[in-house]
Amino acid sequence: MHPAYPAFPKRYFVTGIGTDVGKTIAAAVLTEALQADYWKPVQAGNLEFTDTHTVQSLLSNSRSVFHPEAYRLQMPASPHTAAAAENRELRLEEIVLPETRNHLIVEGAGGVMVPLNNRELVLDLIQKLQLEVVLVSRNYLGSINHTLMTVEVLRSRNISIAGILFNGAPTPSSEKLILNYTQLSAFPRLLEEFNFDKAMVVRYAQTFQEYFKNHA
Template sequence: MRYVVTGTDTGIGKTVFAAALTRALGASYWKPIQSGLLDGADGETVAELGVEAVLPEAYRLTEPLSPHRAAELDGVTIDPAKLVPPTDDPLVIEGAGGVLVPVTRELLYADLFARWGLPVVLVARTGLGTINHSLLSVEALRARGAAVHGIAFVGDANEDNEATICAIAGVKRLGRLPKLDPLTADSLAAAFAEHFRIEDFQ
């Protein structure tokens, strides 16, 4: 059980979902490139949400920007050859932002996902605009030969948006993670257990 978790955009709840999935699978968590250290690292967030095995990033970049630009500002050259998934199994890998975010000026995350050959879980919002963003993301992944395992939604229930996206894209609707207040390790685990079937990831 090895999955890539990516999103339709930044700030949509991808890291929170990745933490929930990692914990439910008893998996290791790996974010190959962390940019935005000034705002804290996603590895720290998932650890606070109950993930025990957080693997070190290949690159840690200062500015909260696309990895290609954050690396340039830090004077770092990202070597794609170093972005090889750990051998841990189960494993959850989290990308950055959306599927077409540049890793370097020659390589997009979707290209990297296809190279790895691992199933991709797309995290999408439920509100206005998500149909377009989600369908574009699925098309971009498939155009590069990446396997889309399914879509996990985050936010308030929107039955028509969720059903429409999955029907048009022809992808599995994995579930929906509601916004949680408070967001804790326990509340997240309970919400994941209520709204997702672990069998869909096994």
């Protein structure tokens, strides 16, 4: 029998400063740490092994529930392009937060300015769902600019940012500048690992559990 549901469940939208910065691994660690539910609203491409399947394969707890995507699109492309290839259009009103009393981790597609259709962006979805953002940042040439711009865009919509999750090899000077400029807190970092498996996710999840305990 599972323990009681959390009195104040955390609801995070995991987004990144761009594509391939590690959102899915970050989402898996957060989901394991909180034994949260997981939801990927829009999956574009890789339908045989989706991001939901990836997270599911990395978790060890038995509490997490995996909610079905609102949209499953064949083409590995921007959601508006993938939908158009199927003569479909994503409708924001059809992307409804799943009902759960548990913590919930929601994983976005790409960055906040990725178009869902010809009028609306991932940013609009975050605002509609009214979730707090975990921003995944990874160091590369231009990543400071991309991180600061993402923070500015989120703040322009009055979207709450829980903190920045740095993924990859540490770059202290860049990270210090980002944190000082934004005045955001940093989640525990994820390092460049040879292989992320269940054991690795559990190890990181323990660190995140300590973080949440100290930042309740």
